Amino acid sequence: MSVEVMDEEWLHSEEQVRALLEWMHGHAGAHRSVHPFMRIVAEQALRPGEARALRVSDVVLSEGGGKLTGRHNGTAREIPLQPQFVEFLREWISEAGLQEDDLLFPGMRGGPLSASVYQRIWRQAQEAVLPRDELYSWRLGEPISILRESCLVKWLRMGISSVTVAEWAGVTPSWLALRYPHCFRTEDVEIDWDHLAGAMALPDSLKS
Numbered sequence: 001m002s003v004e005v006m007d008e009e010w011l012h013s014e015e016q017v018r019a020l021l022e023w024m025h026g027h028a029g030a031h032r033s034v035h036p037f038m039r040i041v042a043e044q045a046l047r048p049g050e051a052r053a054l055r056v057s058d059v060v061l062s063e064g065g066g067k068l069t070g071r072h073n074g075t076a077r078e079i080p081l082q083p084q085f086v087e088f089l090r091e092w093i094s095e096a097g098l099q100e101d102d103l104l105f106p107g108m109r110g111g112p113l114s115a116s117v118y119q120r121i122w123r124q125a126q127e128a129v130l131p132r133d134e135l136y137s138w139r140l141g142e143p144i145s146i147l148r149e150s151c152l153v154k155w156l157r158m159g160i161s162s163v164t165v166a167e168w169a170g171v172t173p174s175w176l177a178l179r180y181p182h183c184f185r186t187e188d189v190e191i192d193w194d195h196l197a198g199a200m201a202l203p204d205s206l207k208s
Contacts, residue, residue, distance in 0.1 A: 002176035012150045023125045033105040034118050035094045042147035054104040061086045072170045079168045156183040
């Protein structure tokens with residue numbers, strides 16, 4: 001399986017993601033769906049195409065948490081939602097006056113959110129928020145999928161198992177290891193060799 005490596009330097013920090021989302025929240029104008037759309041990509045690691053296709057009926061908003069159903073290539077998967085994000089979606093659905101069968105992030109005329117619209121606002125946010133010096137200026141123009149990538153790496157660094165992250169993201173654990181090898185390095189891991197030797201030792205009955 002051939003997978004292109006995503007270097008650490010390409011990813012956005014949590015502070016950068018927060019700043020980008022805040023800028024879009026304040027500058028989306030009449031395109032109200034852009035900010036919640038971008039936020040679900042950034043915080044739930046959805047593919048942009050999956051997020052555009054979501055309907056209100058795809059989310060379950062319970063008091064103690066919730067879940068959403070994402071779909072990719074005909075395969076559905078469930079992604080848990082933290083209470084804070086549940087409240088955010090509940091407020092968004094109420095504010096936008098959305099019904100059960102409506103798109104969760106509709107365009108201005110009720111159809112799917114226009115890719116050209118959210119990509120334009122995304123580019124403007126990058127130009128406004130990201131560093132413009134010689135070291136980082138090359139990052140301008142990255143697709144919004146970098147938000148999904150940054151979220152996946154954040155989950156891995158939080159200690160969530162690669163199997164669980166893979167299930168939430170709709171990929172395989174091996175894909176994650178190939179895509180983000182820096183999350184699986186063991187050079188800095190301290191090994192308790194005495195404990196390992198004890199665990200691997202043969203019982204007395206098998207010793208010669």
